[in-house]
Amino acid sequence: MKRSTLFAAAGSVALAAGVILGAGSMTQASADVGAQLASADRTAVVKERQELMKSIGGNMKTIADFLKESKGTATEAQAAAAKIGELAQEIPAAFETEASLAEMDAVGKNRSKPEIWLNWDGFVEDAETLKAKSAMLVTAFAGGESGAIQTAFGDMGKNGCGGCHQDFRGPKVE
Ligand code: HEC
Numbered sequence: 001m002k003r004s005t006l007f008a009a010a011g012s013v014a015l016a017a018g019v020i021l022g023a024g025s026m027t028q029a030s031a032d033v034g035a036q037l038a039s040a041d042r043t044a045v046v047k048e049r050q051e052l053m054k055s056i057g058g059n060m061k062t063i064a065d066f067l068k069e070s071k072g073t074a075t076e077a078q079a080a081a082a083k084i085g086e087l088a089q090e091i092p093a094a095f096e097t098e099a100s101l102a103e104m105d106a107v108g109k110n111r112s113k114p115e116i117w118l119n120w121d122g123f124v125e126d127a128e129t130l131k132a133k134s135a136m137l138v139t140a141f142a143g144g145e146s147g148a149i150q151t152a153f154g155d156m157g158k159n160g161c162g163g164c165h166q167d168f169r170g171p172k173v174e
Contacts, residue, residue, distance in 0.1 A: 042099040043108045049094040050110065052087060059083045067153060078141035085134035091127035101170045111170045126164035133160035
């Protein structure tokens, strides 16, 4: 939706540029406009995928609050674990557009390493690992045994989140 609006806008601006500048200059003018809009589009993509991660982080906190501070209920924590599994499936699509920390000037502050797109299969695999680990945590909650829940939670954090962050998330940006 957003994407098609942008492309439509690029088309009409290019048309106007062609009328004003004459056909000879049009190719260059439309190429420049296209590049600018593409970068605005990619900035939005960066924001969206950071929102996705924040939402995953929020669900993680719900579980941690329950396990460490007895806040909320086991049912809520279990639902948050299931939600992480759902959100994990959205990760590949959210990162499809290449926009890494190597080009922050163009796409905004972000911590996505270029390695994501150099090793796309590995990145997708890490998202699948998170989905599998979250399912194991849901199962542990269903079993109701506190040791098993703690173990599954630790495993999801270390290998589900941490596995991907270690390889594909860069240092903090100020
Ligand atoms: C498949 C890879 C992958 C997995 C799995 C993953 N992350 Fe991330 N996460 C990233 C990347 C890459 C970034 C940096 C995004 C950016 O800045 O563009 C990130 C950023 C974040 C951020 C910072 C968001 C912001 O900008 O404020 C949080 C919080 C986060 N992840 C939490 C989690 C938690 C919690 C899990 C596990 C439940 C998890 N992530 C699993 C790749 C992953």
